[in-house]
Amino acid sequence: MNAIWLFFLLAGIGVAAAGGDVQKVTDGALKGAEMAVEVALGLIGVMALWLGMMRIAQEAGLVDLLGRLVRPLTTRLFPSIPPDHPALGHIIMNLSANVLGLGSAATPFGMKAMQGMQDLNQHRSVASEAMCTFLALNTSCITLVPATIVSVRVAAGSVNPTEIVGPTILATMTGMTVAVTADWLIRTYFRRRGRKVC
Amino acid sequence: MLADLLDPLSRWTVPALFALILLAGAVKRVKVYEAFVAGAEEGFSIAVKLIPYLVAMLVAIGIFRETGAMALVMQVVDPVMAMIGAPGEVLPLAVMRPLSGSGALGLATELIQTHGPDSFIGRLASTMQGTTDTTFFVLTIYFGSVGVRRYRYSLYTGLLADVTSFVASVYFCRLLFP
Numbered sequence: 188m189n190a191i192w193l194f195f196l197l198a199g200i201g202v203a204a205a206g207g208d209v210q211k212v213t214d215g216a217l218k219g220a221e222m223a224v225e226v227a228l229g230l231i232g233v234m235a236l237w238l239g240m241m242r243i244a245q246e247a248g249l250v251d252l253l254g255r256l257v258r259p260l261t262t263r264l265f266p267s268i269p270p271d272h273p274a275l276g277h278i279i280m281n282l283s284a285n286v287l288g289l290g291s292a293a294t295p296f297g298m299k300a301m302q303g304m305q306d307l308n309q310h311r312s313v314a315s316e317a318m319c320t321f322l323a324l325n326t327s328c329i330t331l332v333p334a335t336i337v338s339v340r341v342a343a344g345s346v347n348p349t350e351i352v353g354p355t356i357l358a359t360m361t362g363m364t365v366a367v368t369a370d371w372l373i374r375t376y377f378r379r380r381g382r383k384v385c
Numbered sequence: 386m387l388a389d390l391l392d393p394l395s396r397w398t399v400p401a402l403f404a405l406i407l408l409a410g411a412v413k414r415v416k417v418y419e420a421f422v423a424g425a426e427e428g429f430s431i432a433v434k435l436i437p438y439l440v441a442m443l444v445a446i447g448i449f450r451e452t453g454a455m456a457l458v459m460q461v462v463d464p465v466m467a468m469i470g471a472p473g474e475v476l477p478l479a480v481m482r483p484l485s486g487s488g489a490l491g492l493a494t495e496l497i498q499t500h501g502p503d504s505f506i507g508r509l510a511s512t513m514q515g516t517t518d519t520t521f522f523v524l525t526i527y528f529g530s531v532g533v534r535r536y537r538y539s540l541y542t543g544l545l546a547d548v549t550s551f552v553a554s555v556y557f558c559r560l561l562f563p
Contacts, residue, residue, distance in 0.1 A: 188535070188536045188540055191540065192441065192442075192445050195445035195446060195448065195449040195454075196444075196445050196448055196449075198449060198454040198457075198458075199445075199448035199449045199450075199451070199452040199454045200448065200452070201454070202452045202453050202454040202457055203448075203452035203453070203454075206452070206453060208452075211448075211451045211452045211453075212448055212451070212452055214451055215444075215447035215448040215449075215450065215451030215452060216444045216447060216448055218447050218451070219440070219443035219444035219445070219446060219447025219448070220440050220443070220444050220447075222443050222447070223436060223439035223440040223442070223443040223444070224436060224439075224440070226435075226439055226443070227432050227433065227435045227436045227439055228432065230428075230431075230432045230435070231428055231429055231432040232428070233428075234427075234428035234429075234431055234432055235425035235426075235427075235428030235429065236425065236428075238424045238425055238426075238427050238428050238431075239420075239421035239422065239423075239424040239425035239428075240402075240403065240406050240421065240424070241424055242420045242421060242423055242424025242425075243406050243407065243409075243410040243415055243417050243420045243421055243424070244406045244409065244410070245424075246410065246413070246415040246420050247406070247409040247410040247412070247413040247415050248409070248413060249405075249406065249409050285518075287398050288398075289398060289399065289402075292399075292402075294526065295428070295431075297527055298431050298526075298527070298530040298531075301527050301528070301530055301531045301533075302530070302531055304531075305531040305532075305533070308533075311532065311533075312532065312533055312534045312535060313533065313534075313535040313537065314528065314533050314535060314536050314537045314539055318527075318528070318533065318539070319537060319538060319539040319542065321527075322523065322524060322527060322528075322539045322542075322543060323539065323542040323543065323546065325518065325523060325527070326517065326518045326519075326520045326523050326524070326543040326546060326547075327517055327518070327543070327546035327547075327550065328518060330515055332394070333511075333514065333515030335490065335514075336490075336493065336511045336514045336515050339490075339493070339494050339497055339502075339511075340497060340502040340507075340511055343497050343498050343501070343502040343507070344502065345502035345503055345507075346503055347503070348502065350508070350562075351508055351511040351512050351515065352515075353557075353561060354508075354512045354554065354557035354558050354560075354561050354562075355511075355512050355515040355516055355554075357553065357557045358512060358516045358550050358553035358554040358556075358557050359515070359516045359517070359550060361549055361550065361553035362516060362517060362546040362547070362549045362550030362553060363546065365545060365546060365549040366542050366543070366545060366546035366549070369541075369542050369545050370538075370542045373538050373542070
């Protein structure tokens with residue numbers, strides 16, 4: 188991450204300097220900083236709403252129930268999380284929200300899942316094995332109904348706005364399979380070398 | 386026809402989920418109001434905790450984009466596009482997709498409107514938009530919320546998924562929309 192971050196910044200400054208328009212660096216930086224706060228503050232309401240709902244679901248036993256239903260799958264994907272840990276329920280809720288296209292709910296559920304995994308993490312500032320697997324799944328995750336893009340297509344007058352659902356699902360599954368496989372390979376490699384960071 | 390079915394479906398998911406959670410809470414005699422408020426309390430602290438991580442990431446991406454460094458990277462990647470059979474027009478979208486969700490949606494919308502939603506480029510852009518999430522953004526906020534600063538290999542698996550999904554989008558669009 189350090190290298191990529193440095194690359195973004197230095198490449199930007201370098202290109203601006205070479206092009207003679209260094210003002211763009213300042214503009215880009217200020218715009219980015221402002222947007223960061225906007226995004227974070229914009230999340231407060233939605234986050235509070237879903238975290239509230241989630242607490243009810245948890246106290247009603249729904250999260251645990253969901254966790255138990257998918258246990259055969261999650262114990263294989265997340266061997267480092269104890270099978271009855273609530274984080275597994277949260278992971279499943281996050282992924283289901285993604286699949287259903289509930290972007291606003293997915294983020295708070297995901298934060299909860301990360302908290303659960305952080306409780307098990309031995310190195311507070313370093314990503315654990317389970318976190319890496321979770322994010323490999325999450326960033327490549329399937330959305331059954333890409334609602335936003337379908338509405339863009341409707342607005343543009345498409346004859347068949349939902350025809351892209353098929354290729355979208357196929358392409359996502361390919362990406363997800365590769366991500367999970369890569370994650371598994373890297374994890375196994377680190378374990379063999381005895382550098383188990385989680 | 387599928388669109389007619391999807392519309393009510395997406396309109397019903399949130400209300401149905403609320404109803405399910407609330408009913409389950411009522412049946413299990415959860416003190417629903419108290420539980421809700423207790424859970425919601427965390428929303429603020431999590432959101433505020435994200436700010437430093439988001440500033441770091443969005444400032445870097447902002448500079449990278451505004452200065453034209455990103456456009457330069459695209460010129461370097463351009464020859465690869467022909468190799469995998471993708472039209473050059475979608476390259477900006479492919480590069481933008483892992484960096485900025487709103488930026489990518491803007492580019493996809495533009496492509497769909499310029500080339501038509503039922504053109505090959507329009508369909509490919511639509512497919513690409515739906516296949517992956519905004520890797521950098523997701524990593525930033527998910528790790529940021531718990532204060533993890535070293536992402537280890539997760540950035541690479543995320544980007545690998547992005548590249549694979551892009552190539553797969555081109556492949557499946559070619560296959561399904563000849």
